[in-house]
Amino acid sequence: MNDEPATMATQPQRQRWSLKWKWALGTAIGTALIFICFSLLMYKSFTNLLLRQEQRDVANAVTAVQQSLRSESTGLTVKSVAAKLQPEANIEPSEGMSSRQQGALKTKFFTDSQLTALSRTNLAVTVYNPEGVTLYISRKDAHEFKKISSREIGLVGSGSDSELVGRAPIRATKTHKLIGYAQVTDNLSDFHNTTHNLMWIFIVMTMIAIFGAALLGYFLAAFLLRPMRKIRETINAVNADPQTDSRVPDLNRNDELSDLAILFNDMLDQMQRYITQQQQFVEDVSHELRTPVAIIQGHMELLNRWGKDDPQVLAESLSASLSETQRMQSLVQEMLDLSRAEQLEINFSHETTDVQKLVTQAFNDFKMIHPDFLFTFDDDVHKPVYAQIYRNHLEQILIILLDNAVKYSTKRKEIHLSLSTDYRYIEVAVQDFGEGISKDNLDRVFNRFYRVDKARSRDKGGNGLGLSIAQRLVEGYHGQISVESVVGQGSIFRFQLPILKDPKLLAKAEADTDAVEKIAKSELPAGIKPAVTDPDEKPLDDHEHDDSHQ
Secondary structure, three states, X not given: OOHHHHHHHOOOOOOOOOHHHHHHHHHHHHHHHHHHHHHHHHHHHHHHHHHHHHHXXXXXXXXXXXXXXXOOOOOOOHHHHHHXXXXXXXXXXXXXXXXXXXXXXXOOOOOOHHHHHHOOOOEEEEEEOOOOOEEXXXXXXXXXXXXXXXXXXXXXXXXXXXXXXXXXXXXXXXXXOEEEEEEEEEOOHHHHHHHHHHHHHHHHHHHXXXXXXXHHHHHHHHHHOHHHHHHHHHHHHHHHOOOOOOOOOOOOOOOHHHHHHHHHHHHHHHHHHHHHHHHHHHHHHHHHHHHHHHHHHHHHHHHHHOHHHOHHHHHHHHHHHHHHHHHHHHHHHHHHHHHHHHHHHHHOOOOOEEHHHHHHHHHHHHHHHOOOOEEEEEEOOOOOOEEOOOHHHHHHHHHHHHHHHHHOOOOOOEEEEEEEEOOOEEEEEEEEOOOOOOHHHHOOOOOOOOOOOHHHHXXXXXXXXXXXXXXXXXXXXXXXXXXXXXXXXXXXXXXXXEEOOOHHHHHHHHHHHHHHHHHHHHHOOOOOOOOOOOOOOOOOOHHHHOOOOO
């Protein structure tokens, strides 16, 4: 066990390959495969073409021998064959001829125009009588005699030793009697030389293509990946200082790397916003918790010194400590709600809710809880409208807004609730006639821990997180929330949610609603109307009714 970390530490690191070299190597390999396939195809085509040409030459030579000798109806002899195929062979060399002239005379074959196909130096012509006795041979031929009934041409041997052999019977023109056999052998010397040169040409061209492709791929990769250096420099700057203002400059490339640079800059902006919000959040929480902790500590020290012997002081200290404890508990719970609201798309992306039904329920609940208030509800929706939002979250938004309206309605205790729709959104508005919010504070009411009147908000149990939670919930479900207010006349909070259009989710939501209503009706005694519930609904905690306004 002790040796394992040391063994792992001594393992050599894998060799690092630059992306430019990978690109160059990949381009070279790809080009090599393509060029090799192309070269093989071209080589095969050329060699087949050359081989067919050689076969035609052999066939023409065999035909020329047959036509020259078939006129010998009485039979073939050495003299008659030589006279037909090599007339100069009958000319005796004179004594005055040199040996070189005599050799040239012996190699001067086939002056007849019909035998021009036999004039190639790579052809060997052999003529046999019907018994297989050699009557004529132009050059040395290693292939043995073979009796055949019809003309045939075939390739003998393999590789550079292969030769082309053509054989045919010779029949007299008049009697059609077999008078001999003709055999023509092509050593394919020209064919082999040509294919050999062609192979080297393709090899050299392939090497040049591979080298050129690798070089082009390397420089092309270096040019295309040049923006990566700027991105790397920005990343190093961010690693050194997360709050740096360094960003990837405009690349002016209009390609994927430019898109990556823009996304990277957006990510940095968002990350720094989160860092700033986190720092502000920690500072605000620390500031908010400092006061109740100091109050509780002061009361505990008072009791520890002498207050525990005084029943009145003891009662006041315990009451104040419990009150501050409850406020801290509410603050912690609201912080948890705010944290959960950051994960809406992960956990609640497929939840749906009948907005009209839930708004009606919240209206009835608050009208019952606060009988001293006048609640009015303007419902312009005449059929169920579904939104893609978790039921408890929509209920929490409504409770925050209605509870704020109740808390800050001082003289005129009247709350107006309205529900309306257009083609895309369903809108809920909550109006109170209370203190109102000044223009200076209007843009900050959704900030965390922000309160217009901190002293009065603390007395009403507010922590300044309620509207922040409502805003995060609404925006997390792709909605919008806004506020209008006049000091001394009241405020109107509006939020909009996209109407559910997905046919599958809409059908599922309607089916779930019908199923819940049937279950509720079947379980209630006769004569009692069912209350609208949801199978996923959970009882709200007390803190959800204590969310703050500003």
